Amino acid sequence: MSGLLIERPLPHGGRLVERVVRDPELGKKMAKTCQAVYDIKPTLHYETGVPVRNVYREIMSICYGFFSPVEGSMKKAELERVLKERRLLNEWVFPYPMLFDISEEDYKQLGVTVGDRVLLRLKGEPFAILDVEEVYRIDPEEVATRTFGTPEDNPEVVREPFDKKHPGWVIYRSMNPVILAGKYTIINEPKLRPPFDRFWYPPRKSREEYEKRGWRTVINHQTRNVPHVGHEMLMKCAAYTGDVEPCHGIQVNAIIGVKRRGDYPDEAIVEGHEMVHLAGYIKPERHLVTICLWDMRYGNPLESMLHGIIRQNMGCTHHMFGRDHAAVGEYYDMYATQILWGKGIPSFGFPKPLNEVPYGLQIKPQNMAEFWYCPHCGEIAYSGCCNHTKEKQKFSGSFVRGMVAEGVFPPKVIFRPEVYKVIVKWWKKFGYPFCNEKYVREKEETLEVDLPHMEV
Amino acid sequence: MAHYMVVLLDDKRLNALKGTGVEEKIVDLFGGALKAINIEVPEEAEKNIMAAFTSARIDSRGAITDVPVAFNRVLFEEIAKQKSIGPEVWNGVLARVDEIKEAAAKESEYLPSPDIDISDIEELQKEPHQKP
Numbered sequence: 001m002s003g004l005l006i007e008r009p010l011p012h013g014g015r016l017v018e019r020v021v022r023d024p025e026l027g028k029k030m031a032k033t034c035q036a037v038y039d040i041k042p043t044l045h046y047e048t049g050v051p052v053r054n055v056y057r058e059i060m061s062i063c064y065g066f067f068s069p070v071e072g073s074m075k076k077a078e079l080e081r082v083l084k085e086r087r088l089l090n091e092w093v094f095p096y097p098m099l100f101d102i103s104e105e106d107y108k109q110l111g112v113t114v115g116d117r118v119l120l121r122l123k124g125e126p127f128a129i130l131d132v133e134e135v136y137r138i139d140p141e142e143v144a145t146r147t148f149g150t151p152e153d154n155p156e157v158v159r160e161p162f163d164k165k166h167p168g169w170v171i172y173r174s175m176n177p178v179i180l181a182g183k184y185t186i187i188n189e190p191k192l193r194p195p196f197d198r199f200w201y202p203p204r205k206s207r208e209e210y211e212k213r214g215w216r217t218v219i220n221h222q223t224r225n226v227p228h229v230g231h232e233m234l235m236k237c238a239a240y241t242g243d244v245e246p247c248h249g250i251q252v253n254a255i256i257g258v259k260r261r262g263d264y265p266d267e268a269i270v271e272g273h274e275m276v277h278l279a280g281y282i283k284p285e286r287h288l289v290t291i292c293l294w295d296m297r298y299g300n301p302l303e304s305m306l307h308g309i310i311r312q313n314m315g316c317t318h319h320m321f322g323r324d325h326a327a328v329g330e331y332y333d334m335y336a337t338q339i340l341w342g343k344g345i346p347s348f349g350f351p352k353p354l355n356e357v358p359y360g361l362q363i364k365p366q367n368m369a370e371f372w373y374c375p376h377c378g379e380i381a382y383s384g385c386c387n388h389t390k391e392k393q394k395f396s397g398s399f400v401r402g403m404v405a406e407g408v409f410p411p412k413v414i415f416r417p418e419v420y421k422v423i424v425k426w427w428k429k430f431g432y433p434f435c436n437e438k439y440v441r442e443k444e445e446t447l448e449v450d451l452p453h454m455e456v
Numbered sequence: 457m458a459h460y461m462v463v464l465l466d467d468k469r470l471n472a473l474k475g476t477g478v479e480e481k482i483v484d485l486f487g488g489a490l491k492a493i494n495i496e497v498p499e500e501a502e503k504n505i506m507a508a509f510t511s512a513r514i515d516s517r518g519a520i521t522d523v524p525v526a527f528n529r530v531l532f533e534e535i536a537k538q539k540s541i542g543p544e545v546w547n548g549v550l551a552r553v554d555e556i557k558e559a560a561a562k563e564s565e566y567l568p569s570p571d572i573d574i575s576d577i578e579e580l581q582k583e584p585h586q587k588p
Contacts, residue, residue, distance in 0.1 A: 192588070194588075198587055198588045200588070261511070261564075262511070274581075274584065275580070275581075277585065278580040278585070279577075279580060288586070373486050373487070375484070393485060394517050396516055396517050396519065396521065397515075398513065398521035398522045399515060399519065399521055402462075402521055402523075402528070403464060403490075405525050405567060406464060406525055406528060407568075408466060409572065411486050411487075411489030413486045413489060414486060414489075418577050418580070421577045422577060424569055424572060425574050428569045428574075431565075431567070431569075432565065433567065436564055436565060438565060
């Protein structure tokens with residue numbers, strides 16, 4: 001039987017990156033060795049000036065090991081390799097450029113060169129250091145387009161040219177041209193602000209939590225949404241995967257970062273998922289809500305690769321993927337993620353599925369089809385089972401949002417009443433049920449963390 | 457393929473449609489938990505809607521969604537006024553685009569939350585299983 005049991009995978013790259021100094025005195029000492037100080041600021045939309053990203057989230061996710069084996073801002077050769085072959089220089093697969101970008105003006109003011117160390121401040125306090133190993137320049141528009149692919153170069157999955165309507169493309173397009181490459185180290189450990197603090201499980205902690213709970217197999221549910229009943233059924237059904245028994249644990253990992261108008265606020269998302277177990281729809285012993293800080297690139301198959309990396313690093317054995325995974329618009333084929341994990345995408349450098357390429361991923365995909373409400377079955381049904389296709393009533397996210405916005409109390413087959421009330425709780429607080437420009441601007445000022453005061 | 461819009465009907469809206477003949481077009485959604493009307497959107501009207509309201513999109517069901525709340529309110533008002541779900545409704549809606557846009561501009565900053573009791577979930581949240 002032991003041959004059938006799935007073991008916890010090693011972190012991607014073989015070991016967890018952990019670049020966090022927890023001793024404040026050591027942190028101060030390291031801060032004093034810096035040649036320059038830079039105040040981290042959000043990346044602003046290249047046309048509208050609205051915040052689209054804050055590099056601090058990438059620094060957090062890198063230093064806490066979510067993005068292992070990446071350790072910092074990529075050098076030019078590594079950027080090229082990632083854009084061309086979706087691999088790091090050490091061969092491990094990785095989908096996206098990770099870059100610390102600054103303007104020419106800021107670079108001139110900093111006056112740093114290779115070998116220097118920059119103190120990065122966040123909200124006025126020391127936060128991290130960047131050891132500068134290389135300085136180079138990029139064409140942000142070129143990086144943006146090469147990051148996501150084109151219909152000509154990637155015909156298997158790219159359907160439309162990427163443009164400014166794509167929020168991930170906009171993030172790279174809005175970056176500054178000067179890149180400081182090198183490793184990050186957090187020297188002043190941030191505190192997560194409520195409600196995010198109780199969902200903060202960096203990979204070392206998540207692995208310890210699984211051990212504590214006796215979870216050998218864990219399936220991850222990726223989310224950027226408050227869960228409706230369709231999501232809940234997806235989680236419950238996907239969890240029947242496992243090995244000799246269904247998965248021991250269902251982890252929800254919510255991507256927390258800059259949101260689009262019309263998304264739910266992050267606070268409602270994490271508490272909405274928590275409410276699924278607080279209200280007993282999934283036993284709390286079997287359900288864990290966690291977060292990862294990242295300004296989503298909405299890159300469908302590429303995003304799924306990053307998701308696989310994050311959750312493998314956290315210790316998950318499985319990852320569920322649905323249709324249109326982490327997608328926006330119709331830039332990619334709606335099944336692009338499942339194509340990547342099931343067959344491979346040769347033009348992105350993967351002639352085989354991600355589990356079968358050298359230096360690929362160990363976490364196992366669970367490619368799920370759709371759930372809908374069937375009035376004939378009288379329940380939420382899985383498309384692979386229910387044959388009442390003419391009567392099906394799909395869960396459309398935008399239909400559900402429209403219903404919420406009109407103040408209609410959703411029926412129980414769409415939202416658990418307790419989960420809906422979490423939406424209303426945060427609606428009362430923000431004056432609006434979804435993210436709007438005011439929420440985004442305020443969020444990008446307060447962020448998800450506070451920094452302890454550090455006198456340097 | 458013609459697209460459509462879904463107009464949700466609460467008790468107040470159901471009452472307003474009594475005796476109009478439009479009642480026959482009411483459909484049950486989600487096992488009768490929701491009542492709605494599916495109204496077809498003529499191509500020309502769709503073009504005008506998508507141009508006037510840039511948030512609008514066609515979802516996986518072929519329905520036009522993500523229009524301002526004010527749009528849905530005006531759409532229902534025109535259905536009730538014209539006692540119809542025919543193309544004349546769209547003439548009425550499109551004639552009120554400016555009014556909708558003015559209301560929509562305010563609603564993108566503030567929407568009154570439903571007046572419902574959420575004390576039960578606040579109670580549950582006092583004892584979270586996951587602690588910082």
